[in-house]
Each structure stands twice: as structure tokens, then as C-alpha cells.
Amino acid sequence: MSESWRGQKLLSRAEFHVGAHVTKFLRLQMLSTSGRTSATAGSDKTNRFALLFGTLDGSIGCIAPLDELTFRRLQSLQKKLVDAVPHVAGLNPRSFRHFRSNGKAHRPGPDSIVDCELLCHYEMLPLEEQLEIAHQIGTTRSQILSNLNDLTLGTSFL
Numbered sequence: 001m002s003e004s005w006r007g008q009k010l011l012s013r014a015e016f017h018v019g020a021h022v023t024k025f026l027r028l029q030m031l032s033t034s035g036r037t038s039a040t041a042g043s044d045k046t047n048r049f050a051l052l053f054g055t056l057d058g059s060i061g062c063i064a065p066l067d068e069l070t071f072r073r074l075q076s077l078q079k080k081l082v083d084a085v086p087h088v089a090g091l092n093p094r095s096f097r098h099f100r101s102n103g104k105a106h107r108p109g110p111d112s113i114v115d116c117e118l119l120c121h122y123e124m125l126p127l128e129e130q131l132e133i134a135h136q137i138g139t140t141r142s143q144i145l146s147n148l149n150d151l152t153l154g155t156s157f158l
Contacts, residue, residue: 010051014112020055028052028157030064033150050155064155066114070147074114076137077122077144084133085121093118119148 004011010027030048050064066074082094093115122130122144134141 016113018053018055018061020057020059022053022055022061024054026052030154031156033153048154050157052157062116062155063113064151066151070150071114073137073139073144074119074147074151075111076139077133078114078118080133080136081118081121084125084129085118116151123148 003009027049028051030050048065050062053061053063055061078093082092087093122133125133130141130144134144
């Protein structure tokens with residue numbers, strides 16, 4: 001897009017509630033997840049970047065891009081997990097992450113972002129529930145775990 005200055009400027013795509021005041025953003029290159037061997041690890045570069053951010057309460061977060069197929073799969077999983085897992089302090093993740101503005105027009109909300117904190121609960125579910133949820137969204141458990149693993153590897157900067 002012309003507004004991005006040939007990819008040098010980040011464009012706003014969504015707004016969501018983080019839960020604390022963000023004080024600093026840092027753009028970091030994501031690590032490659034394809035063919036992670038010792039011979040090719042240094043030469044295998046990716047042109048994808050993620051934002052690492054810090055908040056006033058000391059928490060650290062990350063915003064990273066996903067390819068379309070992975071995003072759709074994880075978004076479907078997220079919608080199922082909202083009803084399948086108990087939530088911290090009874091906060092519904094969809095309502096909690098919804099951006100609230102003071103009368104300003106705003107962009108699409110949390111539907112265009114997947115919440116990895118919620119998605120990580122999938123691995124902690126009993127095997128039968130994992131298989132059932134995977135079947136309900138039309139995929140396999142191994143594909144979901146592979147997508148979550150790729151996301152974890154791609155954003156393992158620290």
C-alpha cells in the first residue's frame with residue numbers, strides 16, 4: 001500500500017485492549033520456522049517482523065503476523081476455546097480484548113487478532129477434548145499443534 005512507504009511504515013489493522021498502558025514498542029525480525037537445521041539456520045532468513053512491547057505494569061507482549069490459512073485455523077480454534085476453557089477472573093477474552101474508545105472512530109477489533117494466551121490453553125486440555133475441538137473446526141490436532149509450535153518458534157527472540 002502507498003501509505004506504508006514501501007513497507008517501511010507499519011499500518012494499523014486492528015485495535016484491541018492489552019490490559020495495561022503500553023510504553024515501548026520494538027520491531028524485531030521473526031525467526032524462520034522452515035527447516036531448522038544447524039547448517040541452514042544462519043542462512044535461512046525471513047522478511048517478517050513482529051512487535052515486542054512492554055507495559056507500565058512490567059508485562060511483555062508480542063504482535064506477530066500469520067499467514068491467512070494459519071490465521072483462519074487459529075481464529076476458529078480461539079472461538080471454540082472461549083466456551084471450552086475457564087477464564088482468569090471470569091473475564092471473557094472476547095469482551096476483555098475489545099477496544100473501548102472515547103467517541104473516536106476506530107478500526108476492527110479483536111476479530112482480526114488471535115490471542116495466543118487463550119490458544120495456549122488448547123495444549124492443556126485433555127486429549128479427548130483436543131480431538132473433539134479439532135474435529136469441530138475441520139482440522140487435526142497435529143495441525144493445530146504444528147501451527148502453535150511455528151508461532152512459538154517464530155517469536156522466540158529472547
